[in-house]
Amino acid sequence: MGVPRFELLEPVTYEEASRLISAHETIPLAGGTAIISMMRQRLFNPSHIVSLHKISGLGGVSPAKSGGLSIGAMATLRSVEIHPAVRSQYPLLSETLSSVANVRVRWSATVGGNLAHGDYRLDPPGALIALGARVRLGSARGERELQLEDFFRGFFETAKEDDEIILGVDLPPTDEEASGHYLKFTSHASADWPCVGVAVYIKENFSGKCESARVVLTAAAQTPLLLEGVDEILSGEAVTEAAAQKVADLTHSQLDSIEDSSGSTWYKREIAPVLVRRALLEAARRKPKARDERRKN
Amino acid sequence: MTRESIEWSVVGHDVLRLDGPAKVRGVQRYLADKVFPGALHLALARSTHPHAKILRVDTRAAGGVPGVAAVFTGENLLAVHGVRPCYGPAFRDQPILAFGKVRYAGEPIAAVAAENREAAEEAAALIEAEYEELPHVQNPFEAAQHGAPLLHDSLEPAGAFADLMALKGHPGTNICTHYKQRQGDAEKALAEADHVLEDTYTCPPVSHAHLEPHGAAAWFEPGGRLIVHTTSQTPYFVRGDLAAIFGIALADVRVVVPPLGGSYGGKIYDKLEPLTCLMAKVTSRPVQLHLSREEVFYTSSRHGAATKIWTGIKDGKITARKVEVFYDAGAYAEVGPRIAQKTGSTAPGPYKFPNVSVDAFCVYTNKTPSGPLRGFGVPQLAIAYETHMNKAATILEKDPVALRREYVLEEGDLYSTGSPVTSIGLRACLDSVSRVVEKTSENRPAPTLGPGLTQEKHIARGRGIALGFKSVISPTISNAIVELNSDGSAIVRSATVEMGQGATTAFAQIAAEELGLDVNKVHVTTPDTDQSPYDTLTAGSRSTYHMGNAVIGAARQIREKLLETASEALEIPSEEFELREGRVFSRSLPERAIAIPEIFLKRFGAPGTTLTGEGTFQGHAVKADPETGQTPRMTEHWFAGASGAEVEVDTETGFVKVTRLVSSADVGRAINPRHCVEQVQGAAAMTLGFALFESMRIEDGRLVNGSFLEYPLTAFEDMPREFITDIVENPLESGPYGARGVGETGTMALKPAIVNAIHDAVDIWLKDMPVTPEKVLRAMREASGAAPGKEASGAAPDGEGPK
Numbered sequence A: 001m002g003v004p005r006f007e008l009l010e011p012v013t014y015e016e017a018s019r020l021i022s023a024h025e026t027i028p029l030a031g032g033t034a035i036i037s038m039m040r041q042r043l044f045n046p047s048h049i050v051s052l053h054k055i056s057g058l059g060g061v062s063p064a065k066s067g068g069l070s071i072g073a074m075a076t077l078r079s080v081e082i083h084p085a086v087r088s089q090y091p092l093l094s095e096t097l098s099s100v101a102n103v104r105v106r107w108s109a110t111v112g113g114n115l116a117h118g119d120y121r122l123d124p125p126g127a128l129i130a131l132g133a134r135v136r137l138g139s140a141r142g143e144r145e146l147q148l149e150d151f152f153r154g155f156f157e158t159a160k161e162d163d164e165i166i167l168g169v170d171l172p173p174t175d176e177e178a179s180g181h182y183l184k185f186t187s188h189a190s191a192d193w194p195c196v197g198v199a200v201y202i203k204e205n206f207s208g209k210c211e212s213a214r215v216v217l218t219a220a221a222q223t224p225l226l227l228e229g230v231d232e233i234l235s236g237e238a239v240t241e242a243a244a245q246k247v248a249d250l251t252h253s254q255l256d257s258i259e260d261s262s263g264s265t266w267y268k269r270e271i272a273p274v275l276v277r278r279a280l281l282e283a284a285r286r287k288p289k290a291r292d293e294r295r296k297n
Numbered sequence B: 001m002t003r004e005s006i007e008w009s010v011v012g013h014d015v016l017r018l019d020g021p022a023k024v025r026g027v028q029r030y031l032a033d034k035v036f037p038g039a040l041h042l043a044l045a046r047s048t049h050p051h052a053k054i055l056r057v058d059t060r061a062a063g064g065v066p067g068v069a070a071v072f073t074g075e076n077l078l079a080v081h082g083v084r085p086c087y088g089p090a091f092r093d094q095p096i097l098a099f100g101k102v103r104y105a106g107e108p109i110a111a112v113a114a115e116n117r118e119a120a121e122e123a124a125a126l127i128e129a130e131y132e133e134l135p136h137v138q139n140p141f142e143a144a145q146h147g148a149p150l151l152h153d154s155l156e157p158a159g160a161f162a163d164l165m166a167l168k169g170h171p172g173t174n175i176c177t178h179y180k181q182r183q184g185d186a187e188k189a190l191a192e193a194d195h196v197l198e199d200t201y202t203c204p205p206v207s208h209a210h211l212e213p214h215g216a217a218a219w220f221e222p223g224g225r226l227i228v229h230t231t232s233q234t235p236y237f238v239r240g241d242l243a244a245i246f247g248i249a250l251a252d253v254r255v256v257v258p259p260l261g262g263s264y265g266g267k268i269y270d271k272l273e274p275l276t277c278l279m280a281k282v283t284s285r286p287v288q289l290h291l292s293r294e295e296v297f298y299t300s301s302r303h304g305a306a307t308k309i310w311t312g313i314k315d316g317k318i319t320a321r322k323v324e325v326f327y328d329a330g331a332y333a334e335v336g337p338r339i340a341q342k343t344g345s346t347a348p349g350p351y352k353f354p355n356v357s358v359d360a361f362c363v364y365t366n367k368t369p370s371g372p373l374r375g376f377g378v379p380q381l382a383i384a385y386e387t388h389m390n391k392a393a394t395i396l397e398k399d400p401v402a403l404r405r406e407y408v409l410e411e412g413d414l415y416s417t418g419s420p421v422t423s424i425g426l427r428a429c430l431d432s433v434s435r436v437v438e439k440t441s442e443n444r445p446a447p448t449l450g451p452g453l454t455q456e457k458h459i460a461r462g463r464g465i466a467l468g469f470k471s472v473i474s475p476t477i478s479n480a481i482v483e484l485n486s487d488g489s490a491i492v493r494s495a496t497v498e499m500g501q502g503a504t505t506a507f508a509q510i511a512a513e514e515l516g517l518d519v520n521k522v523h524v525t526t527p528d529t530d531q532s533p534y535d536t537l538t539a540g541s542r543s544t545y546h547m548g549n550a551v552i553g554a555a556r557q558i559r560e561k562l563l564e565t566a567s568e569a570l571e572i573p574s575e576e577f578e579l580r581e582g583r584v585f586s587r588s589l590p591e592r593a594i595a596i597p598e599i600f601l602k603r604f605g606a607p608g609t610t611l612t613g614e615g616t617f618q619g620h621a622v623k624a625d626p627e628t629g630q631t632p633r634m635t636e637h638w639f640a641g642a643s644g645a646e647v648e649v650d651t652e653t654g655f656v657k658v659t660r661l662v663s664s665a666d667v668g669r670a671i672n673p674r675h676c677v678e679q680v681q682g683a684a685a686m687t688l689g690f691a692l693f694e695s696m697r698i699e700d701g702r703l704v705n706g707s708f709l710e711y712p713l714t715a716f717e718d719m720p721r722e723f724i725t726d727i728v729e730n731p732l733e734s735g736p737y738g739a740r741g742v743g744e745t746g747t748m749a750l751k752p753a754i755v756n757a758i759h760d761a762v763d764i765w766l767k768d769m770p771v772t773p774e775k776v777l778r779a780m781r782e783a784s785g786a787a788p789g790k791e792a793s794g795a796a797p798d799g800e801g802p803k
């Protein structure tokens, strides 16, 4: 079926977009990969839709004031994935984005749309949270910012108010000695949504010991889960099999798993620690190579 | 006859597909590319309940949408004079639009015709229905029990096919067919056995997922003729049924079928045609209907099944085999009764067992109607009989391949139906896969590691093989007309539908071989019942054999005429002649030759005319005894195939990677060896998804993954690292050049090969398809005694066995 008729509004500022959204009790349109399929299935039948495409300043990848990287909400997943600065400084993000759907979806889907959707099964939020991303929101009432892990509130529920627009995400500067890995486990076909995904970002000191580490699980619970207590285990330690296992065991008390078509609550709880351990070991293993590559650049 | 000794110039060669260039360039026109001037667009409103009385369908809002020409409901249908409201190939059980009640969520309840598609869809979305919900049943085993919610009060046999004439249904139950086979005394043998193996295997419904959704366009001509363009595998069945539905002569219905963008059984018998034609009638306009991808999931699926199997072992021998299979027909029987009868007859497996008992049921449930899907119900049985062969081998402490060799059917054996087995290359297929699996195991490369694995330690590897067999659909008829033009080009008129299987190329090869032509000079027409002679259907791997024989018959009539004239012209007896490269020449004196154009001149005294030949071929079977299934001839011929799989199981996650797949198929004789390999590989790739992850998931009576966003399909990354196909050529005497079909052979044994390989790797037996990582891990935990907690039972099985 096609998409039902609606009126497309194309504001040029986000404040105006925010006002139109409130006035018509509708939602913004970015890449449309999620919205259009919902509309085709008649799950969502709006009279108006507010396109974000004509608003300037929402796209692209640019250096952030803080020294990190600023990614506009309207940047497509693919454009971020292949951006030279992302590839060289945030390979974890590149790797994660490359695992999303297929290249055609990634050229349409946007970073803002991905986050705003609030779907627990999405891959990118894991890596972004692991990297310490902050999300910027704006509305006719003003702008605000929050840590991405605080943005996801519940099942398809985010901290974004209805009239708020995601303006972009900011990544803190990366560390020379950092490495990461996104392990996407699909229980159906390889091109499917994740059953459980694990994003790991480790910073080490010069002696090869871990300084800090962030481990995030996606698709396992109602929201992305940033494991707590990882630093207590790994700080000052090498990422050995035993240490990785200790981190993995944190999932036993912290993961309140969710059942879906890719796995039951039991199954997700069973494989989560396995995947956490593997992702940590892989991230640690990758480190020297990542460092070499960076030297080359 | 070995291949080397035969001098064929076109047959037996890897001729490139004649439909290849247009498809590769994207210029092939499919139904949706055709323009039907002035045609209204149809959109459908569908039931939201799996089983409910329809109290009221409110079409007022829909009728008010600008551009809407008509809104039509099941109630309106009943008021139309002279239209038979229900259709179906076995029973006339499916309403053109639901009236009285709905029997599955997604069933069409009303149709809108409008000037454009947007208006039609907008209006269809405004149709509101009120229902009184009825209890529904999804599990075919439960549906077969007395007291289950009843879908149909009575059944009217369709009488459309010879093998389905005697159907009666089982009033008061949801069972529409019960097939029985008895040989010896299986109950007694089981009672006396030292060991009895007993298991239930379940397969969920799965989607054909053909890329091209269903479509149809239709109009009545001023004189009353009905013209239909449709995506159908069965132009002649559609013609016959439309004539019956609308009460018009067969000659007044014309069915035209363009090449299909895939089908696999999903576009067989009537699908959109009755409704499209009905709307053409009530609007007096041309109309067209193109389903969305999502609607395909509400149109057809493969039968889910619960297969209960018993194997009796006594004194080191298998003494009994008993099978009870419950095929899930969904809400309407379609051709399920034939699957229960014909495929049910192969339920014991391709073996000689002294005592056999089969009960095959086709059972209504409240879901999308099921239909054949590449294998016609065989894979749902092979999963049972082939895992049981491995289980029996464990008990008998025998090698699974050796055990199969002991019991496998061979030339001249009597099958448990009393039919002699002829030309069945089972042993050759078995030898082929076991050889390849054994050989490759010696120099096995490094493992493909599981997700996130960098070391081998959590990988368990295993190998498994399985056999499968199938009987060709019988009796059926194919007719072909071949016309040779005076310039040495030819036209083959056949109603075989090209749906990607390469049939047209095979027919062109056959005609070219018979008439000594370049294959590119042969044009095979697309089906048009005004132009192409009768063919029963394009399905069940039957076309190369049946239509191929008909094409030979037609071409040989022309050949005779050519030789006759050449003989007169050259004064050489026609037995002396060869027909090759567009000319007739003497075998002993090759310089005595005459080219086709000259023959035409000699024969007709003028160029421009054509020589026509007509061929008919009919397969035969003898109706089985209804109580015992015994028959002297159960089928025209057989298909044999085998699969071998090597798997790596991630023991921490249960993830199964199929690293190597070996398929072998007895093709009789390969008309086009490359096509054969592609068919077997395509079938194996498709079945891999059914084995590992595909399932149409029903929750609360409703399909929950009916879109490609949620329904998982095999991707290239899921393909095995090595994909070996071995074509076995065991010529079939009655086949064209010895050929038999090959489209389904690669699907039959693949699932059990994988399940057997998983058992080899981690010592668990899986019974519920697909074998997802979760099921593997759960079974491993159960086997090690660390059964998962109660809460773990949260996820329902995909298949639908007795609970």
Ligand SMILES: Cc1cc2nc3c(=O)[nH]c(=O)nc-3n(C[C@H](O)[C@H](O)[C@H](O)COP(=O)(O)OP(=O)(O)OC[C@H]3O[C@@H](n4cnc5c(N)ncnc54)[C@H](O)[C@@H]3O)c2cc1C
Pocket (backbone or CB within 6 Å): A027, A028, A029, A030, A031, A032, A033, A034, A035, A036, A052, A073, A074, A099, A100, A101, A102, A105, A108, A109, A110, A111, A112, A113, A114, A115, A116, A117, A121, A122, A123, A124, A164, A165, A166, A167, A191, A192, A193, A194, B708, B709
């Ligand atoms: C075939 C397919 C496969 C997929 N597979 C995967 C997968 O494997 N992994 C994965 O992670 N994802 C997957 N996805 C999901 C995909 O990543 C999301 O659909 C996509 O990121 C949404 O982005 P969009 O720009 O298209 O959003 P849209 O569809 O335009 O919008 C989505 C939602 O976000 C809101 N929105 C959009 N932009 C903003 C903004 N700037 N501010 C506020 N609200 C906004 C919209 O109003 C809407 O509610 C898949 C999608 C498809 C179609």
